[in-house]
Amino acid sequence: MCGIIGYAGSQNPLSVLLAGLRRLEYRGYDSAGIALTRGENDRLFICKNRGKITDLEQKLARSSAPVDARAGIGHTRWATHGEPSEKNAHPHLSQDGRFAIVHNGIIENYADLRQNLSKRGFVFQSDTDSEVIAHLIQACYEGDFKSAVAAAVRNLEGTYGIAVVCSMHPDMIVVARKGSPIVIGVGDGETIIASDASAVIQHTRHAIFLDDGDMACVTCNKVDVASLSNIPVTRELTHIDWDVGRLEKGGYEHFMLKEIHEQPQSLADSIRGRLIIEEGTSKLSGLRMEAADIVRIRRALIAACGTSLYAGIVGKYLFEDIAGIPADAQQAAELRYRNPIIEPETIMLAISQSGETADTLAAVREGIRKGALVLGICNVVGSSIARAAGRGVYLHAGPEIGVASTKAFSSQVAVLAMMALLFGRIRRLSATEGAGIASEIARLPQIAQEILNGEEEIRKTAEKYAGVRDFFFIGRGYLYPAALEGALKLKEISYIHAEGYHAAELKHGPIALLDKDVPVFAAVAASSGRIKTLANMQECRARGAPVIAVATDGDESVAAVADDIIHIPPCPEYLSPIPVVIVEQLFAYYAAKARGCPIDQPRNLAKSVTVE
């Protein structure tokens, strides 16, 4: 997500902020900005823009940045609410210009807060959730900077890591965190704050890591940590001994493994504020669709590529099972050239993590040409596909840097499930049925965590099979697209040839390839076709092929037809692709690692395929 930097000390704050922002560039961002304090009650200096830090530096060179700045904060924005633009870039100023804030996280109740503040005469300059915080601090200010920040933050629901400067206290920075990290580097006569330690260690390796619910008042030689009720809190000073590379990956060896492990959090972020369990539905305001529009939908056409296509196939099943809408998921390039039949009330879902995949963008344009209502399901706010669609649902999964898509898949399926729930609840589901589905969706972060807790077993199994040349992945129903995704993950980062097949399809030819050197990875958990898949596994073993099964905890029948079993927690079939695919992600990762492959940048691949 976003990057935060702050500095109070004897060095030139602007230079320190820019160097810190550069250190945070790896996180992915679309705009950047800084705020500086000068003399007491002097106006704060703000400079921000859409684009890269280089663009910000050029803008600063043309502006009158103060040479006598006392402290400052900076931000690299990865958009969640409000497209990438100068007005939406951070820092955001309070209406009276006395407070400037930078924020990382998602404020769930920003719409209510914005409405309330507007009624009190506050005028908003941006489309972001973050700007609410700046005005709220002003509204809460009664003479004490830190108390005003505490009072404002107590009104926030959701996640935040914030840093705030104030023109009346030019030597001070106030920070607070809940759900988005804030680290405070304690130097010699200087203090650096950041959203991750990689921006701190160029100054000091002595740091305080705030906990959720903490806030701190920071000057060049003082750090006072307290709760939001202003009760002093002791946080130990730790020594950071990681190198920068490891810090950028959050301590993981590769971005891919970091992003696999981010899935409990990224799923929580994708779901946050979007489930209304008591009403058995979801809230997806970005669709901008009324119930009457949804009732009229006659078909859903899903266009995507690669991993997003496999999430789209899960979406097809979800739309038909839960929403009662006929659906078809197609490779975007195929869809755009085969003159798709678009009838009245056809919706097109364009699924794309990057939002820049050329084939998917072309399919969107073809769908629009033929009168389809197009909904974008993207991770990157303001991306080409999101803008071309004009409406849809953002994943809020945070930047995905590893070329192999991981957390995007689980968030795509979660968003598709919430869409199917919303549409289904309007068209056919009772409140009770909807509440049951909503409750299961709400459990996804916990299910993801349970899979990650079993990482060691998955690693051992992956290493056992890392030397093979060919692999099959099989599944039925919802687990058929999971098999396709598992095969893609393995081949694209370990270079092992892998094919994903419907379990029933093997005997129609591919089984000719099986022998003791061709393992079969069978997803048999929670699937309606479980018995048949067990039979297919038996057929594979009869040809000498080793079988690895992903099965639900307590399913003892699998042992008779599998050489290795990876267990997952109970999960409804319609959500089972998520835990199964997380298993497959880890399996592929550790197989690739055992083979010494360059995991984050596999050969021949790009993160976003912007050519047809």
Ligand code: AGP
């Ligand atoms: C996934 O691991 C691949 N890197 C690739 O298939 C990717 O999913 C595909 O190119 C689609 O990308 P998008 O989601 O950004 O559109």
